[in-house]
Amino acid sequence: MSIFSKILSKIKSGWKYYDNAAKEKAVDVMEYELSEMENIFGLLVLGAFIGLPSPPMQITLDLIPEMEKHFIQMLHKVDTAESPISDLVSIFDVG
Numbered sequence: 165m166s167i168f169s170k171i172l173s174k175i176k177s178g179w180k181y182y183d184n185a186a187k188e189k190a191v192d193v194m195e196y197e198l199s200e201m202e203n204i205f206g207l208l209v210l211g212a213f214i215g216l217p218s219p220p221m222q223i224t225l226d227l228i229p230e231m232e233k234h235f236i237q238m239l240h241k242v243d244t245a246e247s248p249i250s251d252l253v254s255i256f257d258v259g
Contacts, residue, residue, distance in 0.1 A: 206234030 209227050212218040228235075 202234065206231060206238065210234060210238055 207214070207216065209219060209224060209231055218224060
């Protein structure tokens with residue numbers, strides 16, 4: 165095996181590691197963006213909790229089955245809004 169083929173194989177293996185890391189990073193970024201878009205959608209539909217104007221009642225009622233997770237999250241945020249320590253503990257799931 166020549167020195168050139170050894171160098172080439174090292175470059176290929178290094179590129180595979182870089183490619184895998186870039187793919188994982190891209191997936192993480194997309195998951196974060198999706199969660200942020202879901203949060204924005206939840207605020208738009210359930211914005212009355214924080215004083216935003218809410219959509220017409222029929223639209224809100226039609227979206228309630230889709231919004232169950234966001235509704236629970238917002239109720240949880242309301243519960244922990246008074247205490248930043250409880251919010252920090254809920255992030256780390258200590259209990």
